[in-house]
Amino acid sequence: MKQIYFTVGPSELYPKFRIFLDAAIDNKIVSISHRGQQFAELHKDLGVHLKQLIGIPEEYSVFYSGSATEWMERIIQNCSEVHTLHFTGGAFSKRFYETANALGRHAVSVNSRTDQSFCIEDIPSGLTPELICLTHNETSNGTMIQESFIKNVRDKFPKAIIALDVVSSAPTCSLDFPLVDCVFFSVQKGFGMPAGLSVLFVSPRAIEISLILEKERSIYTGSYHSFASLLEYEKKNQTPETPNVFGMYLLNEIVKDMLVTGKEAMCREILLKAKLLYDAVSNSPLVIPCVENIAVRSQTVIVANVKTGSKEIIQACKAHGFIIASGYGSHKEDQIRIGNFPSHMRADAAELASLIQGGIF
Amino acid sequence: MKQIYFTVGPSELYPKFRIFLDAAIDNKIVSISHRGQQFAELHKDLGVHLKQLIGIPEEYSVFYSGSATEWMERIIQNCSEVHTLHFTGGAFSKRFYETANALGRHAVSVNSRTDQSFCIEDIPSGLTPELICLTHNETSNGTMIQESFIKNVRDKFPKAIIALDVVSSAPTCSLDFPLVDCVFFSVQKGFGMPAGLSVLFVSPRAIEISLILEKERSIYTGSYHSFASLLEYEKKNQTPETPNVFGMYLLNEIVKDMLVTGKEAMCREILLKAKLLYDAVSNSPLVIPCVENIAVRSQTVIVANVKTGSKEIIQACKAHGFIIASGYGSHKEDQIRIGNFPSHMRADAAELASLIQGGIF
Numbered sequence: 148m149k150q151i152y153f154t155v156g157p158s159e160l161y162p163k164f165r166i167f168l169d170a171a172i173d174n175k176i177v178s179i180s181h182r183g184q185q186f187a188e189l190h191k192d193l194g195v196h197l198k199q200l201i202g203i204p205e206e207y208s209v210f211y212s213g214s215a216t217e218w219m220e221r222i223i224q225n226c227s228e229v230h231t232l233h234f235t236g237g238a239f240s241k242r243f244y245e246t247a248n249a250l251g252r253h254a255v256s257v258n259s260r261t262d263q264s265f266c267i268e269d270i271p272s273g274l275t276p277e278l279i280c281l282t283h284n285e286t287s288n289g290t291m292i293q294e295s296f297i298k299n300v301r302d303k304f305p306k307a308i309i310a311l312d313v314v315s316s317a318p319t320c321s322l323d324f325p326l327v328d329c330v331f332f333s334v335q336k337g338f339g340m341p342a343g344l345s346v347l348f349v350s351p352r353a354i355e356i357s358l359i360l361e362k363e364r365s366i367y368t369g370s371y372h373s374f375a376s377l378l379e380y381e382k383k384n385q386t387p388e389t390p391n392v393f394g395m396y397l398l399n400e401i402v403k404d405m406l407v408t409g410k411e412a413m414c415r416e417i418l419l420k421a422k423l424l425y426d427a428v429s430n431s432p433l434v435i436p437c438v439e440n441i442a443v444r445s446q447t448v449i450v451a452n453v454k455t456g457s458k459e460i461i462q463a464c465k466a467h468g469f470i471i472a473s474g475y476g477s478h479k480e481d482q483i484r485i486g487n488f489p490s491h492m493r494a495d496a497a498e499l500a501s502l503i504q505g506g507i508f
Numbered sequence: 509m510k511q512i513y514f515t516v517g518p519s520e521l522y523p524k525f526r527i528f529l530d531a532a533i534d535n536k537i538v539s540i541s542h543r544g545q546q547f548a549e550l551h552k553d554l555g556v557h558l559k560q561l562i563g564i565p566e567e568y569s570v571f572y573s574g575s576a577t578e579w580m581e582r583i584i585q586n587c588s589e590v591h592t593l594h595f596t597g598g599a600f601s602k603r604f605y606e607t608a609n610a611l612g613r614h615a616v617s618v619n620s621r622t623d624q625s626f627c628i629e630d631i632p633s634g635l636t637p638e639l640i641c642l643t644h645n646e647t648s649n650g651t652m653i654q655e656s657f658i659k660n661v662r663d664k665f666p667k668a669i670i671a672l673d674v675v676s677s678a679p680t681c682s683l684d685f686p687l688v689d690c691v692f693f694s695v696q697k698g699f700g701m702p703a704g705l706s707v708l709f710v711s712p713r714a715i716e717i718s719l720i721l722e723k724e725r726s727i728y729t730g731s732y733h734s735f736a737s738l739l740e741y742e743k744k745n746q747t748p749e750t751p752n753v754f755g756m757y758l759l760n761e762i763v764k765d766m767l768v769t770g771k772e773a774m775c776r777e778i779l780l781k782a783k784l785l786y787d788a789v790s791n792s793p794l795v796i797p798c799v800e801n802i803a804v805r806s807q808t809v810i811v812a813n814v815k816t817g818s819k820e821i822i823q824a825c826k827a828h829g830f831i832i833a834s835g836y837g838s839h840k841e842d843q844i845r846i847g848n849f850p851s852h853m854r855a856d857a858a859e860l861a862s863l864i865q866g867g868i869f
Contacts, residue, residue: 150536152536152539154539154541156750157538157539157540157541157542157750157753158539159539160533160536160538160539164533165533168529168533172521172525172526172529175511175513175521177518177521177702177703178513178515178518178519178520178521178831179518180515180518180833181518181703212574213573213574213575213578213704213749213751213752214574214749214750214751215749216732216748216749216750217574217732217733217749219731219732220730220731220732242732245731246731246732249728249731250728250731251728333750335750341538341752341753341754342538342542342750342751342752342753342754343574343704343705343751343752343753343754343755344704367610367611367612369581370580370581370606370607370610370611371577371578371580371581371603371607372578387577388574388575388576388577388578389517389518389575389577389694389696389703390575390703390704391574391702391703391704391752392518392702392703392704393702393703393704394704470539472541
């Protein structure tokens with residue numbers, strides 16, 4: 148029976164995933180040493196390809212870990228001594244804020260407005276944050292920060308380090324990345340891979356600040372995963388610990404394949420499928436879009452409020468071969484979430500959209 | 509051409525790995541939600557099976573992360589406020605010690621003697637360590653701590669938390685695990701899996717101490733990977749972050765298969781192959797065993813000093829279909845290392861042993 152995961156991550160695998168996987172096993176790439184030449188070449192290639200696909204400046208460092216959650220901790224440890232500023236509109240931006248609090252930082256949080264947008268005027272006056280944390284795409288509630296807002300934040304705080312969580316919008320987020328210093332994502336969403344690998348890009352300026360914090364201010368920056376340690380190994384095309392080599396190989400294959408398709412074509416396809424899905428939830432007898440303000444609607448995570456209960460809709464979709472997600476946290480029962488990633492075929496999205504629009508049963 | 513990885517991790521894959529991998533992809537286990545019932549069942553099963561195989565008390569918690577290196581940091585953060593004690597005989601025990609220093613602990617290190625053993629009399633008098641860190645099997649130099657020494661440490665410090673790194677000796681290490689509080693390993697060695705997943709067992713006493721440090725002493729214990737946070741999710745059969753679900757599924761399948769073979773049979777096989785390999789390096793014209801003291805020789809990581817250069821021996825083995833490792837760090841050129849894990853077949857070990865004993869070429 149057909150079973151297509153339109154969940155928000157982990158989600159459907161990249162269409163050619165099985166081919167890349169088989170090659171990895173046949174070539175015994177999973178047994179190679181992470182201190183050898185073959186790994187160093189993979190490490191180098193992957194960094195180049197990722198920057199090229201996403202649009203990250205060449206001079207940024209590329210670091211790897213097991214999860215994006217770790218990057219929240221490491222960014223705060225490496226880029227701030229006292230003051231952080233957060234724009235919180237959902238569970239993941241709140242997690243970033245709470246991590247800063249747990250680390251003893253003086254963290255200030257600006258909430259989204261009733262229309263779910265952020266406004267530069269809402270920032271309390273007199274702040275001089277060392278680090279500003281932004282969640283580009285909120286997997287929990289389907290909102291997305293506008294690029295113009297990121298530009299406004301940069302203009303207001305030209306000297307601050309800006310960290311941008313693109314966990315569920317990469318690689319189909321077209322942003323002015325040189326504006327920000329730290330950018331991170333996980334592979335189980337837009338890259339159509341199993342979970343267990345996460346990537347962080349870091350600007351030379353953020354590296355410089357982390358070195359000052361560690362060497363001159365004696366701040367704890369994360370031992371083996373301090374930027375200094377990560378950088379030391381990156382220079383050798385290695386990682387401090389034995390990394391997820393399997394995942395890195397698969398990611399490199401997928402990114403190379405995406406480069407052939409081209410990011411522009413991928414983004415067009417995402418927008419097209421997002422329109423199909425938003426039209427469906429707007430015209431369905433079962434649901435309405437959760438995010439009313441079109442300007443801040445996510446293109447990759449479509450969230451809808453259900454009129455009855457989410458369970459029935461999820462079950463009905465499943466019976467038709469589509470796995471969709473429930474709402475996040477307290478919205479488990481009254482919302483559904485649909486992932487829209489490059490791995491989702493347009494024909495499948497159209498079929499799912501038509502089911503939802505038609506009332507499914 | 510045959511290519512068998514007798515490296516020390518990443519190493520050869522578990523013989524049935526491909527079967528389990530194919531099933532994982534066919535069942536779409538990699539796409540399931542880490543907040544759903546199917547994952548909770550996997551999480552529960554894996555914990556039960558791991559404890560059963562390794563011999564960990566039922567009441568210990570089981571936590572997951574991307575690498576064993578992270579556990580060094582988290583153990584120190586969660587089990588000590590000031591005083592740690594380390595027994596350093598190689599690169600990995602030193603890393604544990606250096607992590608404690610980086611975290612600002614007052615870390616005391618006791619070095620191994622010239623015969624590479626540790627002695628309880630070498631511990632400076634007057635110490636009251638909160639946490640004692642032991643590396644059971646040193647992947648860097650092929651030494652192994654004797655179980656009697658672990659017992660002596662426990663007798664001398666009945667109240668301390670003892671952490672034991674079994675990264676390259678699990679699951680074929682038969683130790684009195686209730687003596688220790690934290691036990692951790694990675695899957696790319698004895699479990700024959702790709703790297704990117706690590707397991708930590710924690711005693712209720714260590715959990716209790718971590719909660720006191722966090723709640724009463726306001727020590728930073730690691731935000732999402734504090735024992736408190738890990739425990740909160742463990743109770744729901746979940747993990748704080750999206751974990752390496754793929755790896756957890758594969759590990760569960762491998763551990764179930766190992767339980768059928770039985771740990772005793774696996775240990776016997778390891779000892780038998782270790783004897784083959786040690787006999788070979790002892791009688792070879794090319795190498796001599798690095799660890800002279802038989803009592804502290806590792807059974808899973810066989811290290812030999814080379815009489816000429818390691819490169820030629822590694823190349824010659826490769827030409828016969830066997831990949832072995834160079835020495836660690838500064839011993840890259842003058843040592844070789846051979847892994848001896850459950851995934852290595854006896855016939856292959858015998859062939860490799862015979863090659864080395866005969867001078868290879």
